[in-house]
Amino acid sequence: xxxxxxxxxxxxxxxxxxxxxxxxxxxxxxxxxxxxxxxxxxxxxxxxxxxxxxxxxxxxxxxxxxxxxxxxxxxxxxxxxxxxxxxxxxxxxxxxxxxxxxxxxxxxxxxxxxxxxxxxxxxxxxxxxxxxxxxxxxxxxxxxxxxxxxxxxxxxxxxxxxxxxxxxxxxxxxxxxxxxxxxxxxxxxxxxxxxxxxxxxxxxxxxxxxxxxxxxxxxxxxxxxxxxxxxxxxxxxxxxxxxxxxxxxxxxxxxxxxxxxxxxxxxxxxxxxxxxxxxxxxxxxxxxxxxxxxxxxxxxxxxxxxxxxxxxxxxxxxxxxxxxxxxxxxxxxxxxxxxxxxxxxxxxxxxxxxxxxxxxxxxxxxxxxxxxxxxxxxxxxxxxxxxxxxxxxxxxxxxxxxxxxxxxxxxxxxxxxxxxxxxxxxxxxxxxxxxxxxxxxxxxxxxxxxxxxxxxxxxxxx
Numbered sequence: 001x002x003x004x005x006x007x008x009x010x011x012x013x014x015x016x017x018x019x020x021x022x023x024x025x026x027x028x029x030x031x032x033x034x035x036x037x038x039x040x041x042x043x044x045x046x047x048x049x050x051x052x053x054x055x056x057x058x059x060x061x062x063x064x065x066x067x068x069x070x071x072x073x074x075x076x077x078x079x080x081x082x083x084x085x086x087x088x089x090x091x092x093x094x095x096x097x098x099x100x101x102x103x104x105x106x107x108x109x110x111x112x113x114x115x116x117x118x119x120x121x122x123x124x125x126x127x128x129x130x131x132x133x134x135x136x137x138x139x140x141x142x143x144x145x146x147x148x149x150x151x152x153x154x155x156x157x158x159x160x161x162x163x164x165x166x167x168x169x170x171x172x173x174x175x176x177x178x179x180x181x182x183x184x185x186x187x188x189x190x191x192x193x194x195x196x197x198x199x200x201x202x203x204x205x206x207x208x209x210x211x212x213x214x215x216x217x218x219x220x221x222x223x224x225x226x227x228x229x230x231x232x233x234x235x236x237x238x239x240x241x242x243x244x245x246x247x248x249x250x251x252x253x254x255x256x257x258x259x260x261x262x263x264x265x266x267x268x269x270x271x272x273x274x275x276x277x278x279x280x281x282x283x284x285x286x287x288x289x290x291x292x293x294x295x296x297x298x299x300x301x302x303x304x305x306x307x308x309x310x311x312x313x314x315x316x317x318x319x320x321x322x323x324x325x326x327x328x329x330x331x332x333x334x335x336x337x338x339x340x341x342x343x344x345x346x347x348x349x350x351x352x353x354x355x356x357x358x359x360x361x362x363x364x365x366x367x368x369x370x371x372x373x374x375x376x377x378x379x380x381x382x383x384x385x386x387x388x389x390x391x392x393x394x395x396x397x398x399x400x401x402x403x404x405x406x407x408x409x410x411x412x413x414x415x416x417x418x419x420x421x422x423x424x425x426x427x428x429x430x431x432x433x434x435x436x437x438x439x440x441x442x443x444x445x446x447x448x449x450x451x452x453x454x455x456x457x458x459x460x461x462x
Contacts, residue, residue, distance in 0.1 A: 021264040023365065028257045030147040034122065035253045037140055038155050044078035044120050045070060045236050046152050048171040049085025049162030050426040057424055059162055059192060060088045062229050066160065067092025069233045074117075078152060081121025081132045081139055085162045090119035090135035122151040126392055145389055146357045149174055150256075154249060158187040158236025163195035165419055165426035170388040173381040178356065179222055180377060189224045189232045195418055196225055202414035203380075209406040210374040212286050213279040219377065259358040263334070266351045267366050273307040273332050274299055274448045275363050277382050278373030280312040288373040289313055291403055291441040293321035295371060298445035300325025308333035309363055309382055311345050314373065319346035334362045360385045369399040369448035374407035391431055397452035401444045402437045412437065 053060050067089040070077050077093050079086040097117060121136035125143045132139045142148040153159060153175050161172045178184040190196040200220065207214025224235050247255075276295070282288050292314055296306045300322040308315035308331075315333050322331040333347035337354045353359050364386050372383045389395040402408040412435065419427045433453075438444050 021261070021268060023361075024261045024264045027144055027147055027260050027361070030142050030144060031150075031253045031257055034140060034142060034147055034151045035154075035249045037138075038151055039249045041078075041120055041138065041155065042076060043155050043157045044076040045233070046078045046156045046159045047085060047089045047162065048080070048152075048159065048164065048168050050164030050168055050424070051080075051082045051084040051086060052165065052426050053084040053088070053163065053424060055088075059085065059424075062191070063088035063162060064092035064095070065229045066233055067094075068096040069229060070237075071096035073233075073237060075157065075237055076118060076120055078120040078122070078156065079136070080148070080152065081123035081136045083133060085164065086121070087133040087135060090121070090133070090137075093119050094135045122148050124148050124392075145170075145385070145392075145394055146361055150357060153178075153184065153186070154252070156186050158189070160189045160191055160232050160236060163192045163418075163424065163426060166384060166388045166391050166431060168426070170381075170384040173377065173384055174356070176219075176222065177377045177381045180219055183356075187224065187236050187238075188222060189226060189235055191226060191229075191232055193225055193227050194423070198414050198418055199411075200225075202410045205410035206374070206407050207376075209410070210279075210282075210286065210288065210404070212281050212283050213374045213376045213379070213407070215376055256355050256357055259353045259355055260361065263351060263353055263358050263362045264365065267362055270332055270349060270366065271305055271330070272366050272368050273305045274445075275307045275309065275367040275370045275386075276314070276318055276373065277309050277363075277370065277375060277379045278314045279375035279379055280310045280314065281376065282312065282314050282374070284313055286313075286374075288404060289317045291444075292317040292373060293324075295403070295441040295445050296321030296331070297325040298442055299448065300329050300331075302445075302449055303329065304368065304449065305329050305331050307363065307367065308335070308345065308347055309359075310335045310378065311338075316346035319348070334359060356381075364389065364395055367398060369401065369452075371401045371403055371444050371448060372408070374404050387434060390434055391427075397454065399447050399450065399452060400435050401447050402435055403439070403441060403444045405437055405439050408437055 049063065063085045067077055071093045077089045079089055118137035119135060121132055121139040123132045123139060123141045124145060125141050132141065149171060159175055161168065175184060175188060179188060203215060226232050276292060278288060278292065296318045299306060306318045306322055308318050319331045322329060330348035332349045333345040335345065335352050336359060337352045360382060363382060370386055372379060386395065387400060416432060420429060436447055
């Protein structure tokens with residue numbers, strides 16, 4: 001158990017919030033409770049994958065086999081505690097260990113002291129899905145995707161990503177982006193060549209359509225692609241040359257808590273805006289820059305500002321276009337702290353943070369719509385973060401407009417083939433209706449100004 005001094009440190013995270021923004025209070029409370037529990041757990045191997053993968057699917061059997069392999073070497077698995085792949089792995093782990101002593105589980109859960117023989121789970125509270133699956137021994141339910149994802153990949157040995165839907169892509173893109181930034185040093189495995197290879201080819205095709213945003217090949221080499229359960233488990237459990245704790249969990253929690261409170265307080269004073277995503281490496285000659293300028297100009301003439309997601313030519317173009325439409329209307333930008341970053345925005349209202357969790361929350365809250373221009377890993381990460389939350393009704397309804405068909409069409413086509421028309425359906429047809437594709441910035445602005453669409457009654461996570 002934690003001693004009194006350590007409890008005091010963790011308690012500070014929740015106490016920081018005080019009488020402030022309700023979302024900030026909710027997120028900070030989840031940080032406090034989740035990181036406290038996570039700190040008491042042994043490091044685990046985390047698994048991402050589709051909730052809709054059925055028990056008769058070959059990938060379900062392979063996920064079960066991986067759970068058995070972890071049980072043999074005494075390494076606990078951690079999942080999102082839902083159905084599909086999230087159930088298969090702990091099922092295999094429990095089957096290999098044999099019957100458990102259910103009488104001791106309540107005490108184990110209460111202590112949060114997950115032993116090596118206990119499966120771990122962080123579930124997301126949704127209105128349309130079952131409770132935590134029975135193979136999870138030490139668990140917590142969370143109401144917000146940003147904090148839930150943090151709990152899944154922090155204090156981990158490595159991550160295995162199975163086929164899935166929008167939620168799985170959201171999780172993959174977040175950890176991949178963090179790894180490229182040096183914020184995570186865990187090994188990452190993509191399991192299932194028939195699913196992931198076409199998506200990788202689509203990303204390369206997107207980059208070929210707009211070279212300024214192309215992902216360098218060394219980023220793909222950060223991911224091990226395999227169909228072999230033993231190779232996957234060996235990769236994520238092998239001793240690593242670099243697997244140091246990048247930031248203690250207590251320090252991480254307090255830093256994020258402060259940033260959430262400050263950022264959401266700043267956001268409450270701003271006019272609701274259209275969030276614009278796109279690559280920080282876009283060049284002045286790229287068509288996306290001209291599109292961004294015109295988009296912001298048209299929106300500003302209707303009294304609606306833009307909110308840039310980062311620095312560079314795109315942010316400057318949005319400010320330029322917005323000021324051309326209404327020179328008084330304040331253009332917004334939320335970015336990551338870096339040297340001289342404020343000189344790279346051009347916006348009137350700029351707020352910088354040091355953590356991606358806070359950054360994505362600030363891009364989503366108070367946003368009337370989201371327009372995504374061509375971009376790299378960061379743009380994809382931000383897009384699928386809001387898309388997953390829309391799909392599961394965790395944020396209010398809004399339009400998502402993809403501006404630039406040459407860039408976005410290859411990815412959309414592949415998602416349709418792999419997730420809807422392929423061997424397994426990991427999204428619904430209605431999920432793709434959340435996205436609108438156009439090449440006209442004036443049409444994109446008109447769509448962003450329309451009332452938000454009515455979401456269908458039957459939604460599922462991927």
